[in-house]
Amino acid sequence: xxxxxxxxxxxxxxxxxxxxxxxxxxxxxxxxxxxxxxxxxxxxxxxxxxxxxxxxxxxxxxxxxxxxxxxxxxxxxxxxxxxxxxxxxxxxxxxxxxxxxxxxxxxxxxxxxxxxxxxx
Numbered sequence: 001x002x003x004x005x006x007x008x009x010x011x012x013x014x015x016x017x018x019x020x021x022x023x024x025x026x027x028x029x030x031x032x033x034x035x036x037x038x039x040x041x042x043x044x045x046x047x048x049x050x051x052x053x054x055x056x057x058x059x060x061x062x063x064x065x066x067x068x069x070x071x072x073x074x075x076x077x078x079x080x081x082x083x084x085x086x087x088x089x090x091x092x093x094x095x096x097x098x099x100x101x102x103x104x105x106x107x108x109x110x111x112x113x114x115x116x117x118x119x120x
């Protein structure tokens with residue numbers, strides 16, 4: 001009984017580790033450039049306010065326009081902000097309204113060059 005429980009816990013832990021690693025990978029948009037990358041698309045209501053805030057902060061960013069029928073894997077809402085380190089690995093991801101409300105965090109992680117990573 002205890003052996004089965006240990007096996008179940010080991011499998012569950014391994015599944016959580018695989019999901020965590022997969023979530024950290026780049027979504028299916030090709031190579032991500034270091035810094036702030038903003039995924040936007042047609043009919044994105046939150047994109048213009050986000051871009052205004054980034055411009056007001058003087059933050060350099062890259063716009064990646066996606067179409068609604070071909071949203072990359074791992075992107076669930078627009079706008080999506082991806083902050084990547086120098087290797088192109090995602091250090092921080094924010095989607096939807098959290099891209100606006102967490103702007104200070106986005107700017108801090110980008111200023112650190114992606115060296116500061118999200119803990120979750």
